[in-house]
Amino acid sequence: MNTEYFAELGRLLAARGMPEQEVSATVADLTGYLAESGSADAREEFGAPDVFADRLTQGRTAERPEAEAGAETWKWTADIYTDRLLLNQYGAEGWEVEEIDFVGRFVCRRPDAAMRWEYRRETAHGAKGREALLADLEPDGWEPCGRWLHMTYFKRPAAASAGPAAELAATPAQPTRHVFFSAKSRALVAMSVISMVLLVLGYSFGLIDLSRPGVYLGMLGAVPVGVLLAWFGVKRDVAKGIESR
Known part of the structure; x- marks a missing residue:
């Protein structure tokens, strides 16, 4: 299908x-x-x-005419646990985020004469909140480069803080990876799926009586365990995502 x-x-x-x-x-x-x-x-x-x-x-x-003059393009996505770290890693390699598309991918380009970029993520609710946030950040050279749900992403040339050191003499190869999800995200999804499967099976075979309050407390008790296990894999998974190409 x-x-x-x-x-x-x-x-x-x-x-x-x-x-x-x-x-x-x-x-x-x-x-x-x-x-x-x-x-x-x-x-x-x-x-x-x-x-x-x-x-x-x-x-x-x-599209900008520079895109037809040999500039590289790359689209990728990450979860909220790895996005800022990876944005600044790849920004240091000359990747500029032009937008976030409607499936949540960072749409990037890197021209032949690349410079380093810096990124930050901020939370703002509503148009007024985003306008106030932009007013605070714009004087320091930050400009919005994409929005996903209530999160707004900003970029600025690293020259704003690093000066001439922001220029790149050479650029690393374009990454072959396009999706970066941390162990925490995968563990939380897995725990949700497992919990639902166990609940359905238990109810189907008469092992769970949903009319008893203790059943709900037991189900809620499994959530902290899943979150704790997820946290153990976050640093390892982020490091793996950074090094993988």
Whole structure:
């Protein structure tokens, strides 16, 4: 089912003028994102392929001309436990975030003459909150580069703090990885799935009586254990994500 979905999506993207190489990279990114997120149905996750293709190719004619002059492009995603660390790591390698697309990927570019970038993530609710946040950060050279839910991401050239040292004499190879989810995220998802499976099985075989209050307390007791186990893997997973290419 998903194979047919992505084949149709690739055909529609090509028909809308997306280069073949970019079509392949986009389909590979989305396939990896679907696998990492645990979703089983591409149509349910992304919507109808024709509508999705329209959204992915929307505004292509307004892209910056530098993108056609040999600049590299890269799209990737991370959870809230690793995003700031990875943004600044890859910003130091010359990757500039242009936007966050509607599936939560950082859309980056790196021209031939690259410079280092710095990033930060802030929380703001509503348009007024974002305007006030921008007013506080703008004098120091920060500009918004994307928004996801209540989180706003900002970027600025590292020259604002490092001066000439922000220039890059050479750039590392483009990462081959596109999805960075920490052990904490995976553990929390796994614990939720396991809890639901045990609950369904227990109820189906008559082992759980939902009318007894103690059952709910026992179910809640499993949550802190899952969170504690998840925390042990966070640092190891973040280090692995940084080093992997």
